Amino acid sequence: MATTTATITLSSDVADNSFSVSNTATLSKAGSTSGLDKTSGLRRRTLASTDSVDLIQLDHFQETGEVITENKAAKVYIKNIGTSTAEHVKVCIGQEDANADTEEIGHLYGGDWMFFPWAAVWTSADHNNNEDIYVIPSSADSVTLEWMVIYE
Amino acid sequence: MATTTATITLASADLLSDSLSLSSTTTLYDAGTTTGLTQYETGRVVVPSSDTNSILIDATAAGNDKAARVYVANKNTDEAHYIVISMNGTTIGRLYSGDWMFIPWSQTDDSADVEVYCPAALSTTCIVEYAVFHQGKTFSAA
Secondary structure, eight states, X not given: OOOEEEEEEEEEOSSSSOEEEEEEEEOBOTTSSSBOOXXXXXXXXXXXXXXXXXXXXXXXXXXXXXXXXXXXXXXXXXXXXXXXSSOEEEEEEEOSSTTSSEEEEEEEETTOEEEEEOOOOOOOTTSTTOOEEEEEESSSSOEEEEEEEEEX | OOOEEEEEEEEESXXXXXXXXXXXXXXXXXXXXXXBOOEEEEEEEEEOBOSXXXXXXXXXXXXXXXXXXXXXXXXXXXXXXXXXXXXTTEEEEEEETTOEEEEEOOOOSTTOOEEEEBOXXXXXXXXXXXXXXXXXXXXXXX
């Protein structure tokens, strides 16, 4: 059984009294104390246009037999390894088709990272209604993302 | 200038054949600038047992398409207990006991709330801690 931990440390001097949170999660399978034991590995992708890109595509995992079981405890890490604080990459969940049922989560500026649970709902083999993670750069300047999925 | 940082460390000795050790720190800025975010709100709430989404963090017009970061943690301890996190009705995923998440939040419109529910099938309530660092919000009239 794999043991993987994710620790966050948040600290701020915004207020008179400093704010600090430190929390460690041991990444377990849904409803279990057994550790998540599958991963995409850490991947890197460079983008150089403002076109939307299906960054984490459920079909890819289905087609290679590495099925991400939906509605379990999968976690996603994404980082914009650029340095620009002016340009960002928009991160969305749902279908890549902009007219479809999608939701924009937020913007990753240079140096920003995010870590979140992923329902990974897969509906069909042609992306329709799949809850993929796709990204849209704010400029055509080259930007590189690193990402990883840890799942069951 | 206010400085807020968020650091993640992912570590495992046995998820891969080689050890995984990843650490990244980001400084939280206003959108498109190097000016630190200066506003935040935190909370600890008991989410009732229900299959209906409730608003955990309310999106407001003043925050639309600005920079914000959201932290949410499920503080229950039974491994079977989970909360479902959604945004504007779109399910993001499940946070099981002890899990946390940290995301940028662009509040595309007033409906882009961060939502939560603690499934009725669990027959329990769920303790949730959260924090949101942001650029501004629209205040409701008294």
